[in-house]
Amino acid sequence: MPRLPGGLTAEAVEAAVRDRYGQVAANPSQDFTFPVGREFAEAVGYPADLLAGLPREAADAFAGVACPVPHAGLAAGETVVDLGCGAGLDSLFAGTRVGPGGRVIGIDFAPAMIARAQRSFTAAAMPWVEARLSDGHCLPPANASADAVIVNGIFNLNPDKAMLLSEAFRVLKPGGRLVAAEIILTSPLPPDEGHSLDDWFR
Template identity: 40%
Template sequence: MSSTTTKLDEQEVQNAVQEMYDEVATCPNKEFHFPTGRNSCLNIGYPEEELNAIPASAIEPFAGVGYPFLAEVIKPGDTVVDIGSGSGVDVLIAGIKTGPEGEVIGIDITPAMIRKARENIEKAEVDHIRIIEGQAVDIPLDNASADVVTSNGVINLVPDKEKAFKEIHRILKLGGRIQISDIVLSKPVSEKSKSNAQLWAECIVGAEPVEVYLDLIRSAGFENVTVIDRLDYFDRSANESTRKAAKGLGAHTIVLTGQKA
């Protein structure tokens, strides 16, 4: 089953997403239709002590939608891959959890975010974290090379979610774990809205109904797929129309985990 529609221009979606998150990276103090920054981190569950342990410049452009580390699947020495690593918040936290004997690889498509993350890694003075350019549907890593894949508010921006989850499955070792925070819906979006690339970049219309989303993960070969948290991410949006649209579709965050079978 594929979540891609024939009317959707996937390159146009990617361009819109890159443009949106380039602006988040370069203008972190601007008010966006979705919550950003340190207050957003705290509101969705990041412990203050974890945020205090990483550079503030990583946190300012943060645009994640949940706290994937709630899954508690990262162990010292693990190789962790972050799909859509943004300004580096989650790779830096993952790097603390793996310790220097582990490895953390962030993957992103937005040049400004890649630069920002690399700067923040340098500020943190760690050498077991690196950022590479790549897409969720074509991850530039070897088969069975990761112990954990993490992602935060990214797969909802990917038109071909089926392919993205298959790629995540491919790069994980047997028994490898996922920890994902993402936006899902209580009811489907209209095909007209779903064909609008700009609306995809705004985090709602690219999302799938929750059961469709979970079925895509299971169909890719994951077992023990479990939702461990839900939250109303958009209730803190500064944009009234975004809050209204999210409420109308039942858009909300889930945090989940699962394992490669």
């Protein structure tokens, strides 16, 4: 586990992220320090006609970074893991690509988000898309079981990025694809930043 500045612990950061995204799931229309919602999803590349055909519950609590699914080259019948699925928008998008002969496993560590995602999957009538509650330390899928892993903005919120990448590698089949959208810094943070939990959401 990497050492964090300001005496923060990974557990404290994880709890704060779980709490913050639980708030998004419960009330996505309130103000957050990061963009949330359907309008934002469309701005970062989700097709309007796709959004119109999916349950609003998924798009209204969208809090990703971009639209990674089109970059995954998904085919009918494939198995996809949506790591940090949130309200499930990418899982549903992937579900439209892999179809009923495929499988999409949306995984999130915020119980409120998983509950919201499951409601969206049920409303979308896509039984091949499922929601699983799990942190990133030991993902539910078996070794070498997925054709693709999709990640949309969770590396920047997890102190142990190497662990997440290791788990994504483990669940992928040989030749499987990791497709991610992420926030990056293009220069180091000033030394007085990153010392408080609020800094993780700025």
